Amino acid sequence: MQGWRKVGALGALLLALLLCGCWNRHELSELSLVVGMAIDKAEDGYRIAVQVVNPGQVVAQKGAGVSSTVVLFEEEGKTLPEALGRMTTRTPYPLYFAHLRMVILSEEVARAGIAKPLDYLSRNNEMRNDFYFAVARNSTAAEVLKITSPIESIPANSLYTKLETSDQVWAATGKITLLELTQDLATEGRNPTLTGIRVVGNKSAGDSMSNRQYIDPPVELVYDGMAVFHGDRMVGWLTEMDTKIMNYVRNRVKKTTAIQPCPNPEEGTVTLRVERSHANIDVKLTDGEPVFLIDVRLEQDIADMECAMDLSKLDTLYQVEKVSNERLDALLKSSIAGVQRRFGSDIYGLGKKLHSKFPREWASIDDWNETFRNVRIDVRGTAILRRIGTTLQPIDYRTRE
Amino acid sequence: MHTGLTVRGFTVLTIMFTIGTSILIAPAGLAMDAAQDAWLAALLGLALNLAMVGLYIAIGERMGERHLVAYCAAVLGRWAGWAVGLAFVGFFYLLSALMIGDLGYFLTTQTLTQTPIEVLQLLFICFVCYAVKLGLRAYTNTAEIFLPWIVGLFLVMIFPVFSRMTLTNFEPVFEKGILPILQGGWHFYGLQEMVVLLMIYAFVPRHGRRSGFVWGTFIGGLFLILTTLGALAVVGPDITANQLFPAYTLAKNINIGHFLERVEGIMIFIWVLTIFFKIVICFHGASRGFAFLFGLHNEKPLVVPMAVGLVVLSLMCYPNTIYIQSFITKVWTPFATLFMVVLPLLLLAVSLLRNAAAKLREPGDAGSAG
Incomplete structure (x- = not known):
C-alpha cells in the first residue's frame, strides 16, 4: 500500500511539472x-x-x-x-x-x-x-x-x-x-x-x-x-567594390567574381572566379608609429576568357596571374585609402590588431578613428590561378583572326 | 556506518557539485574582472579550489566516521562545537536557498517568463525533498546515471563552438597585469563551495577517496574552463561580461550550417541537472547537520519543514536580478571564505593541537580527540 501511495504522489508531481510550462504556453x-x-x-x-x-x-x-x-x-x-x-x-x-x-x-x-x-x-x-x-x-x-x-x-x-x-x-x-x-x-x-x-x-x-x-x-x-x-x-x-575589399580584409568572402582587362584591352576582359580567400593583418611599430600590413591571398579560376591568348602556354597563365596580382594590389590600396580619407572609421579591425599586439601603445591612443585616418597601411595582394574551367582555349580560337 | 556509497559515486557527485551554478554564470564574472584573460582566471580559480580540496582531505581523513558537524562538536567541545556546527548548517542552508533563487531567476528570465517564480521553485524543491528522503545512495546512483548524459550533451554543445573560435579574442594576454586575473580567480573559487562535501566524505570507502575528491574537482573545473574559453572565443570578452547568463548566450549562438542550431535547451538541461545535485547535497548536509545538533537520529522528519523555509529564504535573499549580480561579486566570496577557509583551518589547527597535547600527556590516550 505504502509503495502505491509513493508512486501516486510521484505521478502527481510529474504531472504538476508539466503544468508549469502551461503557464507560459503559446498556442x-x-x-x-x-x-x-x-x-x-x-x-x-x-x-x-x-x-x-x-x-x-x-x-x-x-x-x-x-x-x-x-x-x-x-x-x-x-x-x-x-x-x-x-x-x-x-x-x-x-x-x-x-x-x-x-x-x-x-x-x-x-x-x-x-x-x-x-x-x-x-x-x-x-x-x-x-x-x-x-x-x-x-x-x-x-x-x-x-x-x-x-x-x-x-x-x-x-x-x-x-x-x-x-x-x-x-x-x-x-x-x-x-x-x-x-x-x-x-x-x-x-x-x-x-x-x-x-x-x-x-x-x-x-x-x-x-x-x-x-x-x-x-x-x-x-x-x-x-x-x-x-x-x-x-x-x-x-560602394560595391569597397564592400568586397572590406570583406576580403575581414575574411568574410566565400566566393566572388573578379574581372580584369585583357593585355590588349580592346579584346575584352578575363573573368576570374575567386574560390578561396584569406587575409592576414599584421602590425609593426616603426619609430613608435603603427604600420599595418594587410596580406590578402586569393585562389581563383578562369571563368570567362575574351582575350586572344594561347591558354595552352604556361606563360599566358602567368601573365594573367601577374595582371590579377597588380589589380588586387591597386584595388586594396585605393579602396582602403578611400575609406581612411572619406570616413575615418576603422571598419577593418586594424585597431583591434594593434590592441592585441601592442597593448601599451594602444593605451596611449586617445581617438583611434582619428589616428586611423592618417595611419600607414601597406597592402600585399597575392592571387594564384588554379584552374581554367573545363575547356582549354576560347571557343572561337581556331576561327579567330 | 555503511551507506553503500562508492568512490566512483563520490567522484561523480563532486563533478556535479563543481559544475552546478558555476557553468551558467561564472564566465560573466570572470570576464568582468579579467576581460580576455578570463580563462587564465578560471585556471587560477581551479588551482585555488584544488588547494582547498587538499585542506578538506586533510580534515576529512581525521574525521573518522563523523560528518563535518559532528566533527566540530568532537574537536571544539560541546558548546563551541555546537555553535560552529550551527554556523556550518546555516551556511549550507543559505547556500541551498541561494541556488533555488538562481534557478528561479534563470528560468523566469530566459524561458518561462510568465510562470510565477514561486511555483517553479516549489516544484523543484519537491524533487529535492524526494531525493533527500530517498537518501545518499539513491541520489548518488542517479547522479551516476545522468553523468554520461551531461558529458555527452556538453560535448555536443562545446565542439561546434571550437570550430567558430576567434583566437584574437584572447589577445592581448596580461593587458592589465596580474591583478584582474587574481580578482577573477578569487571570485571563481567562491562559487564552488567544496566544503559541503565534507558532510559526505567520511562515508566514502577509505581507499581511493582522496584521489576521487581531487579528480572530481579537476574534471568539474575543466567543464567550467572549457565553457569560459568558448564564451570568450565566440561571444567575446566584452559581450560575455555584459550577459547575465553567458553560457546560455553561447549556446544560442551555435549554428552549424542551419543543421545544428537552437541547442540552448541542452544548456538548460545540463545546468538544471547539475544544480539539482548541488542543491540536494547542500540541503541534505544542512538537514543532517541540524538533526545532529538537536540529537535526532534521523534527519527525515526535518526535510519537509526545512524545505518550505528554503523558498521563503530564497525570495528574501534575492529581491531582483541586479541584486544577485552585485551580491555574488561583492559579498559572497568573502562571506563564503569564512566557511570555506577560516573555519576549516581552525578545526584542523585545534585538532592537531589536541592530538599533540594528548600525546604529551599520556601516550596511550592519543587519538581520543579524533
Missing part, C-alpha cells in the same frame, strides 16, 4: 509570427513596422493567393517596446519574435545612432541571433517591408535567403547578425558595417499581391553596398 494558432521588423524615426521616438505571417495563405492550397501572405502593421512609440505594445491594438494575436528574419533600419535611424533601438533587441529573451540587419538606402524602412517578393512567398524570408545567397557567391553584401553587430560596437578598434538595401522600380506597385503576378515585377528589392558606422552612428556608404 501556435494564437500568435502573430513576426518575420520582419522595420525601424523608422518618428517625430517623437520611433515608428515601427512589423511584417507578420498570414498563415492561411503561406501554405499553397486551392483558392490561396486571394489575400496576401503577410500583413504589415505600423505603430509609433517613444521606444521600441512601447510602439510594439501599442501595436497590439492592431494585431489580432500577440507578436512573437523567435522567427524574426530581417530587421530594416532607415538611414535616418542609422545616422542618429543604432545603440538605442538595439538595446531592446538584445535584452528581450524571445529574440534569437539568427536574423540579419539592413539599412534602407532610398526609402523608409517600412517601405522595404511593404514590397512583395517573387517566388518566395514571405518577403522577409526572401530578403533573408537573398542575403545568404549573395554572401555565398558574390561577397559584396554582409549578413550581419545581432551578435556580430554588438561585438563590433563593443570592440574598441573595430567599427560595424551593415548591408544596404535599395528599392528598384515603382515603390507603390509593391504593396499588393498583384506585384507577384508579373514575370518581370515592376518593383524589386536589391542589396546595394554597405553602410559605414562610426561607433553606433552611420557616416556613409561603401
Whole structure:
C-alpha cells in the first residue's frame, strides 16, 4: 500500500511539472509570427513596422493567393517596446519574435545612432541571433517591408535567403547578425558595417499581391553596398567594390567574381572566379608609429576568357596571374585609402590588431578613428590561378583572326 | 556506518557539485574582472579550489566516521562545537536557498517568463525533498546515471563552438597585469563551495577517496574552463561580461550550417541537472547537520519543514536580478571564505593541537580527540 501511495504522489508531481510550462504556453494558432521588423524615426521616438505571417495563405492550397501572405502593421512609440505594445491594438494575436528574419533600419535611424533601438533587441529573451540587419538606402524602412517578393512567398524570408545567397557567391553584401553587430560596437578598434538595401522600380506597385503576378515585377528589392558606422552612428556608404575589399580584409568572402582587362584591352576582359580567400593583418611599430600590413591571398579560376591568348602556354597563365596580382594590389590600396580619407572609421579591425599586439601603445591612443585616418597601411595582394574551367582555349580560337 | 556509497559515486557527485551554478554564470564574472584573460582566471580559480580540496582531505581523513558537524562538536567541545556546527548548517542552508533563487531567476528570465517564480521553485524543491528522503545512495546512483548524459550533451554543445573560435579574442594576454586575473580567480573559487562535501566524505570507502575528491574537482573545473574559453572565443570578452547568463548566450549562438542550431535547451538541461545535485547535497548536509545538533537520529522528519523555509529564504535573499549580480561579486566570496577557509583551518589547527597535547600527556590516550 505504502509503495502505491509513493508512486501516486510521484505521478502527481510529474504531472504538476508539466503544468508549469502551461503557464507560459503559446498556442501556435494564437500568435502573430513576426518575420520582419522595420525601424523608422518618428517625430517623437520611433515608428515601427512589423511584417507578420498570414498563415492561411503561406501554405499553397486551392483558392490561396486571394489575400496576401503577410500583413504589415505600423505603430509609433517613444521606444521600441512601447510602439510594439501599442501595436497590439492592431494585431489580432500577440507578436512573437523567435522567427524574426530581417530587421530594416532607415538611414535616418542609422545616422542618429543604432545603440538605442538595439538595446531592446538584445535584452528581450524571445529574440534569437539568427536574423540579419539592413539599412534602407532610398526609402523608409517600412517601405522595404511593404514590397512583395517573387517566388518566395514571405518577403522577409526572401530578403533573408537573398542575403545568404549573395554572401555565398558574390561577397559584396554582409549578413550581419545581432551578435556580430554588438561585438563590433563593443570592440574598441573595430567599427560595424551593415548591408544596404535599395528599392528598384515603382515603390507603390509593391504593396499588393498583384506585384507577384508579373514575370518581370515592376518593383524589386536589391542589396546595394554597405553602410559605414562610426561607433553606433552611420557616416556613409561603401560602394560595391569597397564592400568586397572590406570583406576580403575581414575574411568574410566565400566566393566572388573578379574581372580584369585583357593585355590588349580592346579584346575584352578575363573573368576570374575567386574560390578561396584569406587575409592576414599584421602590425609593426616603426619609430613608435603603427604600420599595418594587410596580406590578402586569393585562389581563383578562369571563368570567362575574351582575350586572344594561347591558354595552352604556361606563360599566358602567368601573365594573367601577374595582371590579377597588380589589380588586387591597386584595388586594396585605393579602396582602403578611400575609406581612411572619406570616413575615418576603422571598419577593418586594424585597431583591434594593434590592441592585441601592442597593448601599451594602444593605451596611449586617445581617438583611434582619428589616428586611423592618417595611419600607414601597406597592402600585399597575392592571387594564384588554379584552374581554367573545363575547356582549354576560347571557343572561337581556331576561327579567330 | 555503511551507506553503500562508492568512490566512483563520490567522484561523480563532486563533478556535479563543481559544475552546478558555476557553468551558467561564472564566465560573466570572470570576464568582468579579467576581460580576455578570463580563462587564465578560471585556471587560477581551479588551482585555488584544488588547494582547498587538499585542506578538506586533510580534515576529512581525521574525521573518522563523523560528518563535518559532528566533527566540530568532537574537536571544539560541546558548546563551541555546537555553535560552529550551527554556523556550518546555516551556511549550507543559505547556500541551498541561494541556488533555488538562481534557478528561479534563470528560468523566469530566459524561458518561462510568465510562470510565477514561486511555483517553479516549489516544484523543484519537491524533487529535492524526494531525493533527500530517498537518501545518499539513491541520489548518488542517479547522479551516476545522468553523468554520461551531461558529458555527452556538453560535448555536443562545446565542439561546434571550437570550430567558430576567434583566437584574437584572447589577445592581448596580461593587458592589465596580474591583478584582474587574481580578482577573477578569487571570485571563481567562491562559487564552488567544496566544503559541503565534507558532510559526505567520511562515508566514502577509505581507499581511493582522496584521489576521487581531487579528480572530481579537476574534471568539474575543466567543464567550467572549457565553457569560459568558448564564451570568450565566440561571444567575446566584452559581450560575455555584459550577459547575465553567458553560457546560455553561447549556446544560442551555435549554428552549424542551419543543421545544428537552437541547442540552448541542452544548456538548460545540463545546468538544471547539475544544480539539482548541488542543491540536494547542500540541503541534505544542512538537514543532517541540524538533526545532529538537536540529537535526532534521523534527519527525515526535518526535510519537509526545512524545505518550505528554503523558498521563503530564497525570495528574501534575492529581491531582483541586479541584486544577485552585485551580491555574488561583492559579498559572497568573502562571506563564503569564512566557511570555506577560516573555519576549516581552525578545526584542523585545534585538532592537531589536541592530538599533540594528548600525546604529551599520556601516550596511550592519543587519538581520543579524533
